Structures are given as C-alpha cells and as structure tokens.
Amino acid sequence: MTDSALPLAGLRVLDISSFIAAPAAAVVLGDWGADVIKIEGPDGDPNRRIMHDSSNYPKSPVNYPWQMDSRNKRSIVLDLKQPAARAALDRLIAKSDILICNFPPLVREKLKLTYDDIKPVNPRLIYASLTGYGEQGPDRDRPGFDATAYFARSGLLDAQRYEDGPPGVPGPAQGDRATAMTLVSAILMALIHRTKTGEGSWVGTSLLGNGLWSCGVIAQAALVGAFLGPRPPPDRPRSALGNIYRTSDDRWLQLTIVRTDKLWAPLCQALERPDLIDDPRFAAEAERRARSAELAAIFSEAFARKPYEHWRKALAAKEVTFGVISRPQDVPDDQQAVACGAVVETAMPDMKRTLANPVQLGFAKQRPAQPAPALGQHSDEILGEAGLSAAEIVALKASGAVR
C-alpha cells in the first residue's frame, strides 16, 4: 500500500489546536494519509508537557501522550499575535483543504481566525471547529476540558457514581478521544459536500454535545421525565449474581448471571461452597434477591480467598458467565487487542507500540506512527511550500513571528 492510495492522501490539514480532542482528530486524518501541519505558538502546544503537568497521567521517560497525539505531523511555529505571522498563515490557508481550530471564540475573534475571517481566503476550505460548550450561548467562551465539559457538565459523572459515593472519575482524555471521531466524521461530511458542490464549509462539534450523545439513554430518558437513581454499592447490590467482587490480589470480577436458576449450583461449586446449593435462605431467585446483601457478603468472603486467575478459570470451567475487568497494563499484551487493530507497532525505537485509531478499512492500512515533531521542526520547509521566498522566511524569523 503506497501512501497515495490512502483515502485522505493529497489533503493538507492545518492543525491550529491544542491539547487533545482536536489534535487527535488531526491524527486520525494523518493516519489515513493527510499531510498534517501543526501550527503552534512560540511556547508550543501545552500537550507537549501534559504528562509532567497532570497528576493523572502515568509517568514515563518517553513522552507517549505527545507522541500519540502528534504522530505523522509536521510543526511550524507562528506567533499569530504578530501581523506578519498572521499574513503567513493566510498563505498556508490558501493552499490547504482543512483547518482545525479549538481556540475559544473570543481568541478566534482576536486572531481573526473565525470562519468568516478565513472563508474569503479560501472558499474551498473546510473549517472544523471544536469548542467546549458550543459556538453561542452564555458559556461559549468558557474553556472546556474533557473532564468538565464532556463528563461533568453532561451529567455523566453524576450518573457514574455509587449511591452516597463521590462522582465517577474519567480517564485522561477519555472523552476527548471519543470526540475526535465525531470531528473526523464532521470533516468527512464536509468533504462529501465539497465534492458535490465545490464549496467549503464550517463544521464542528462540542465536548458537551459528545458527552450528552454518549449518555444519550439517560438524557433521552430525562427528556421524557424518567430517571433512575444511583447504583447501590457492591456490598448491597440489587442482585448478588449481577455484582462485582474483589479477589485476593485486589482485582475485580463481574458476575453477569441472568439465568440464575440454571447457574446457581455451578456457581456455588465454583466458589467451593456446595453447602449453599440447598441452603433454604437462597432456595430460589426471589429469596436471593430479597437477601442480596447477605448473599453478597458470603460471595465477597469467598472471592477474597483466591486470586483473579483462579476465579477466572474456576468460573469458566463451570460455564458461569462473568465479565473481565482488565487493568490498563494488561491490555497492550492482550492478543485480542492486537487482533482488533487497537494496539499497533510504530516506526519509533523508544515507543515501539501505540494505539491505532479505531477505524479499520479493507482497502488501506493506517500509516505507522513516525516520531512527533520538535517545536518548529518544519517551519522553513512549510513556508517554502506555501510559496514564501527564502528572504521572506529569513525576515519572518528575524522578527520573531516564526521560529
């Protein structure tokens, strides 16, 4: 497969965005062949430092989050507050197909980066906008992060808590990365529109909109006035046979037994508690439901006696249905994670594996990840391609507008 056969080969993307959701959308376009130019301010995208700055990121000597969100991009430093840099940007816009922007609306206005500013420069351009909370309304200028806009504001975290417990916790960039796929879809819709009409367009999405789409069932329920309270904690579940249990090595197993009458005896055997099979307290489903806390306590004590691997095998041997709660550190070596295309090899010696975007195509393979660019690594080359002369580039650099 040559790069030219990739579905987005020949398209130029300007990634004028920071952190994760919008840059990750640019990554996906790059995975499928687009030429992605990352435009950064003199300090660079703060995502270059997030692994150190955020307490929630696993720590490593390799800057893996930056590598993941910037693979296959080139970097140019433009100080867009300087008119000379802003003018150079217009030269790039004139030669591009897609521009991705996630500045808050006020900053866009200040930098003359709204769609209205840019459309005259290139009417065929697809302008992809990501905001935290939408383009209008009282909170449109509020900076949005995935923990706040996607997870908290949407009601997801409140719904993800156990009764009386604190709100749920999202993983780093979890909602950002889901949102990236929406932004990619929006951009591809605009490409179809451009093929049909010859015209560029504005497309976009918001973190809040994606969070609400994701919790659509409960949001749609709320729209008709239906609501379900928080889930009871594991020590007093609605059903002890549809509950989670901690193993002796601090792992968790999720029993997902629906046909409880059929699986009651095999479960008791797997748990080495055959005495429970004919225990009149738990003789039938009605009793097991009524005494679910009592039963959960007995099961908790049983599961706590042996490690996860033991229980996994013991339950499978008796054909008792259960769900696996993998630890992140198990996933990269899970054969199935490789089989479904999630974990892939890179072209980088210090980061041999990474996560592919979840799209699979029968006619093309995602480009292997090359190292993320250093800040401004490709400034000269990119300006040259935009038609600036060597003298112009030197002048821009001397003025500090470009680095």
Add this chain to the structure above:
Amino acid sequence: MSEEALPLAGLLVLDVSTFIAAPAAAVALADYGADVIKIEAPGEGDPHRHNYKRSATYPRSDRNFPLQLDGRLKRSIALDLKKDTARPVLEKLIRRADIMIVNFPPPARERLKLRWEDVEPLNPRLVYCSLTGYGETGPDRDRPGFDVSAYFGRSGILDAARYEGGPPGLSLPAQGDRATAMTLVAAILLGLRHRDQTGKGSWVGTSLYANGAWANGTTLAGAAIGAKMVPRWPPDKPRNALTNLYRTRDDRWLQLLVVRDDRLWDTFCRAIGRPELANDTRFTDREERKQRALELHAELAPVFAARSYPEWEKALANTGIPFGVIERVTDVVDDEQAGHAGIFAETANPEVPRTVNNPIRLGFAKPRRSGRPAAVGQHSEEILRELSYSEAEIDVLKKSGALG
C-alpha cells in the same frame, strides 16, 4: 433547507444490526439525509425495541424513549433472514444499497451469508460496514460483545476509573456504544470517499474493544511502554488539590481544573477569597503545591464548603479558572447552553417530543426532524413495491413467514 441538500441525501443504507452502536451509526446517517432501511426479524424485531421495559439499568418509562434515539428516521422491513425465500428480497435490497451495516457475530454472518465476500459479488460498489465486539480475528472474535464488557471492562477503562481502594468505575447504558457509532460513521464516510475516488465499494469497520481502547488511549499508550500506572485518589486525598472535586454547601460537587497553575495560582487565590495563600511559602511553586496536595486540600475544602455552587459560579466567572459542576442529567436537559450547542432537537413525535442530536454540526445542513419511529415491518410492503414486487408475490412472502 431542502432534504436534497443534505450531504447524504440519495444514499440507501441497510441497517442489518441490533441493539445500539451500529443502529446509532445508521441514525446519524439518517439525520443527515440517508434513506435508512432497518431489516429486522418479524415479530419482536430488534431486541433493543424492548430494552426500556426489560433492562434493569434503564430508567423506567411507559414510553419507548430509547427507540426515538436509535430508531428515528428509519423505515422498517421485517424479514426472516433464516428463511430461503427471504434471501432474494435481501439480495435485491443489497444490489440497490450504497451502505450496509452489519453487527452479527462472525459465525452468524457466515451462516446467513452476510459476510463482505458473500455480498461483494452482488454489489461491488457497496460500502460494507462491520461492527464487532472484539474484532474480526483472534481468539475472542466470535464472542458477543456489549459495551459494558467489550468497550469498558476489557479496555481497562473501568479499572482506571476507580478510586484507590474502591470498586471499579461504572458505565452508563450504551455509553460506549454511542461513542463507537461516531467511529462507524467516520469509517463509512471514508468508504464513500474511496468509492468516489475509485468507483469501488469496500469493507470498513470497527470494534467496541478498539473504541474503548482508543478512549482509554492515553493510559494504554503509557501502559504499552511500561509507564507507571497511577491510582486515582479519592477527592479527600487528592494528588493535586487544584485538579480535584470539592463538595459545596448545597451538596453539589465542584470540579476544579487548574491545569495551568503556573499562570493562574495568584488569580485563583484571589478568586476564592484567600489572597494570602499566594504568599504562603508552603505553596510557592507547582512542585510544592503538588507535594503538599493534602495540606492544600485541607486549606481549600472548607473554603469551597462555605458557599453554594451558584455562589462559586459567580465568584469564578471571568477569572479564566477552569471549573465546572458535576451536573445532574435531569438538569442538563433544561441547560440553556445545551440549547445553544444544538444538543437537543424537537421531534414530530408527541410521545417523545425532544431527542438528543448526534454531535456532528454542519454549517451547510441541519439534521432532519424525526417523527415516530417505525413499528416492526411498518414499511415491508412499501419497500417491496419499490423493488417491483407484485401484490401476489408480497402475499406469498407474507404467508411463508419470510416477510412480517
């Protein structure tokens, strides 16, 4: 805006799928103009039609609210694919279709002759979109995948989403399904672009597992190179007191997210009415604030507990300090900002008068307004007539039970 101007107008989509992720992708295509035909079993139809009554994790309602979300703007043909007489009908539909979405597990596809290699000869221009739980190959490819197991459990999200010492995190019904739907839409659109470029159809697809792994990608990319996993401390024992949850006087949770405390520390101390903290030698720089997170938390918790969330909202507004509230979904549906962001839409169905838009916004087109979702087989006869079946032929199919 006329319907012809919608970007997917004129495309015929066969939704041969059940439950949520794949049907929700078909909904997004319908929202933007595609003609979506849902092919489902006669009688009960897609089992998702009954989730609102059967699933213990769904809020109770006598109205089929999930169907508005996952069945809107589709026509329904009830076809028993196990019957030989149904096959010619399906093949006629496949010949006319542009896109076909399938989520049967691989063995069922093989049995029903619904694999890409089975249908490509019928329509080489077809974009065949596959959703699986765990991928198309590998030891678990035949395992039925649901979002709680394949997207959330297997990908490590639930384990990562737990507080130190606590149980795994919780996911909501269809939470990962709906995120996965957006990936399916992207895959389908890439397939359409490839068809525009080459004239050829193709196989495209994704899996719930790969989408969960992608959502958990930051953590997994770290795990793949042996990065040290970090536990999530509960809100009363944070590792960073400036990116933490605080309970307010009115029992809400305020989410503080001062990521750029290198810039915002002074502003923050003033905004919360504790300007002297900015000069507190215990907290002069980022490193110290992190190392002394528990001490800083002890300073901040009573500050936040002293005022209600609306008071905090006023105090922090226009300071540049990122914060939010742990919102309740029952409030969000009336959130003015959600209205501005185009998140909810009015329907023409009086039973479910509002629904959730798909999150794609286009400057050149608005999503179609939805009416009442189709009943099982509501359009069976209409669709067969479009395929030039005579009334007599339709009768025979109905009598044989192949058509419902």
